[in-house]
Amino acid sequence: xxxxxxxxxxxxxxxxxxxxxxxxxxxxxxxxxxxxxxxxxxxxxxxxxxxxxxxxxxxxxxxxxxxxxxxxxxxxxxxxxxxxxxxxxxxxxxxxxxxxxxxxxxxxxxxxxxx
Numbered sequence: 001x002x003x004x005x006x007x008x009x010x011x012x013x014x015x016x017x018x019x020x021x022x023x024x025x026x027x028x029x030x031x032x033x034x035x036x037x038x039x040x041x042x043x044x045x046x047x048x049x050x051x052x053x054x055x056x057x058x059x060x061x062x063x064x065x066x067x068x069x070x071x072x073x074x075x076x077x078x079x080x081x082x083x084x085x086x087x088x089x090x091x092x093x094x095x096x097x098x099x100x101x102x103x104x105x106x107x108x109x110x111x112x113x114x115x
Contacts, residue, residue, distance in 0.1 A: 055105055
């Protein structure tokens with residue numbers, strides 16, 4: 001089941017993504033863009049629940065298969081997210097090392113994440 005709605009939800013999302021990258025032996029970096037770079041997007045789910053879209057930018061470094069396995073797991077992560085864009089480039093062609101830059105939107109309970 002997906003979880004949403006605790007104060008530490010974003011921290012838990014980052015922890016889960018980091019653990020997922022580690023399982024696939026990937027170098028991993030995550031950055032949350034500044035709030036003023038984007039308008040806050042709210043998604044009402046009914047009278048009692050509103051989600052807030054939180055953008056994340058991930059950088060993964062590793063081999064093609066490792067990156068592919070990580071991306072395949074995005075369908076079953078324990079939180080609500082969507083991949084907005086993905087760019088892959090070669091870093092070390094002889095070693096087969098690639099870098100994937102991933103724009104991700106994570107959806108958290110607005111009441112729990114509101115400033």
